[in-house]
Amino acid sequence: MNVIGTVGLPGSGKGEAANVAEAAGIPVVVMGDVIRAECRRRGLDPAQHHGRIAQALREEEGDDAIAARTLPRIREATAESDRDDDTVLVDGLRSTVELDCFREAFGDDFTLVAIRAPFELRAERLGERGRDDSDSDLEALRERDDRELELGLGETLERADVEIDNTDSLAAFRERVRDVLGVDDGTGESDADAAEAANAGGDGA
Numbered sequence: 001m002n003v004i005g006t007v008g009l010p011g012s013g014k015g016e017a018a019n020v021a022e023a024a025g026i027p028v029v030v031m032g033d034v035i036r037a038e039c040r041r042r043g044l045d046p047a048q049h050h051g052r053i054a055q056a057l058r059e060e061e062g063d064d065a066i067a068a069r070t071l072p073r074i075r076e077a078t079a080e081s082d083r084d085d086d087t088v089l090v091d092g093l094r095s096t097v098e099l100d101c102f103r104e105a106f107g108d109d110f111t112l113v114a115i116r117a118p119f120e121l122r123a124e125r126l127g128e129r130g131r132d133d134s135d136s137d138l139e140a141l142r143e144r145d146d147r148e149l150e151l152g153l154g155e156t157l158e159r160a161d162v163e164i165d166n167t168d169s170l171a172a173f174r175e176r177v178r179d180v181l182g183v184d185d186g187t188g189e190s191d192a193d194a195a196e197a198a199n200a201g202g203d204g205a
Contacts, residue, residue, distance in 0.1 A: 001078055001109045002087040004181065005102060007094070007156050008115035010144055011122030013166040014091055017115060017177045021089040024183040027077035031092040034069045067098035071105055087181065095152035099159060113180055114160030117167055119145070 004021075006014045018028045035054045039046040044053065057065040070090065078086045093099055093112065102110045117125075123141050162180055166173045178185060 001106065002085055003074060003090060003102065003106045003110045004087065005090040005093045005099075005110065005112045006115055007092075007099075007112060007153065007160060008117075008166075009122060009148060009153065010141060011126040012115040012117045013125075013164075013173055014115055016170065016173065017113070017164075018089060018091045020174050020177040021181060024178065024181060025081075025083060026087050026089055026181060026183070027081050028089045028091055029070060029073045029077050031066055031070050031090065031094075031098075034066050034073070063095065063097040064101040067093075067101035071101075085182075089181070093156055094148060096155050096159065097152070099156050111162060112156070112160045113162045113164060114157045115164050115166055116157070117165075121167060 006017050008014045018030070021028050032050070035050055035057065036046040038057060039049050039053050042049075042053065046053075054066065057069075061068070074088055074090060077088050081088065090102070093102070099112060102112075119141075123138055126141065164173070164176050164180065175185070
C-alpha cells in the first residue's frame with residue numbers, strides 16, 4: 001500500500017493535486033467527505049454545518065475522529081483500485097493528531113506532501129474560482145487561514161515528507177504532482193491545453 005496525504009492552506013492546490021491523481025487512475029479519499037456524510041446523517045446541510053459537525057466529531061470521538069473515520073475509506077479505495085501499486089491519495093489533513101493517526105496505521109507506507117503558495121497568490125486563485133463570496137474576501141481568507149493554523153495545520157506542514165511549491169504555472173504544478181505520485185503524463189494534454197492551464201493558475205482547494 002502507498003498512501004499519500006496532502007496538507008496545505010486554502011487555495012494552495014490540494015484540489016488540483018487530487019484532480020491529477022484521479023486523471024492517473026489513483027483513487028482519492030477526501031477527508032471532508034466524512035464530515036459531509038455525518039452532516040447528512042444528522043439531517044443537516046453540509047454547506048451550513050460543516051465546521052460545527054467537524055468540531056462535534058472531535059469532541060465526541062477524539063481529536064483524531066475524522067482521520068479514524070477516514071481509515072476504512074482508504075482501505076476500501078485501495079481494495080477496489082485496479083492499480084498494481086495500491087496507491088491512494090488522501091486529500092486534506094489538518095492537524096498533527098490526524099498525521100499521527102495515519103502514520104500509526106500505515107507506517108512507512110504513508111507519505112505526507114505539503115503544498116505551499118503565498119497568501120496573495122492563493123487569494124487570487126480563490127477569487128478566480130469563486131465558489132462562494134468568501135473566496136474573494138481577503139479578510140475572510142485570513143480568518144480561515146488562522147482557523148486552520150489553530151487546528152495545527154502549520155505544524156503539520158512542517159512535518160511533511162515532501163514539499164511542492166505551487167507558485168509556477170498549473171502545468172508545472174501538475175508535472176510536480178505526477179512526479180510525487182510516480183505516474184507518467186497520460187492525459188494527452190496538448191500544448192494549447194497546457195497554455196490555457198498555465199494562464200488559469202492552480203486550483204484553490
